Amino acid sequence: MSTTTVTLTPFTLQAPATVTAGTPLRAARSMVGKHGGLLTAKITNGATGPTAQCVATVYIAHNTTTPATGPEGADWKTFAVLGGGGNTANAATPFQIVLPPCCAVQIEFAGNTIQPVTGEALITEYTNLDTAA
Numbered sequence: 605m606s607t608t609t610v611t612l613t614p615f616t617l618q619a620p621a622t623v624t625a626g627t628p629l630r631a632a633r634s635m636v637g638k639h640g641g642l643l644t645a646k647i648t649n650g651a652t653g654p655t656a657q658c659v660a661t662v663y664i665a666h667n668t669t670t671p672a673t674g675p676e677g678a679d680w681k682t683f684a685v686l687g688g689g690g691n692t693a694n695a696a697t698p699f700q701i702v703l704p705p706c707c708a709v710q711i712e713f714a715g716n717t718i719q720p721v722t723g724e725a726l727i728t729e730y731t732n733l734d735t736a737a
Contacts, residue, residue, distance in 0.1 A: 610733055614727070633709055634707070635708055643726070645711060654691050658714065660699055663710040671708065684701050
């Protein structure tokens with residue numbers, strides 16, 4: 605019987621940062637040479653919740669060179685809409701999704717109106733699948 609060992613590498617895709625109303629917050633990462641991973645994200649509302657909630661969206665690119673961050677278009681394709689942070693004051697909404705092997709991944713936090721929120725995302729990348737007998 606063989607055993608497969610996976611190397612897990614943590615990476616901060618987006619450190620906690622302000623998502624200003626009307627201005628998307630985006631961060632991207634090359635996944636070339638990785639075997640997918642686990643992405644976790646969180647939206648935290650401020651002391652006054654936004655009028656319209658912020659939504660977290662994950663995009664995948666099929667380019668071997670990571671494209672500049674941006675909305676869905678020629679390079680970035682929507683992989684999953686993780687959901688919204690609601691509009692309750694001080695609410696923290698966590699999300700998670702398993703990423704398949706792909707060339708690049710991007711997280712976008714957008715859609716909140718009037719009040720800013722905080723968005724953050726981490727990835728645990730799966731690398732070096734070693735099989736021993």
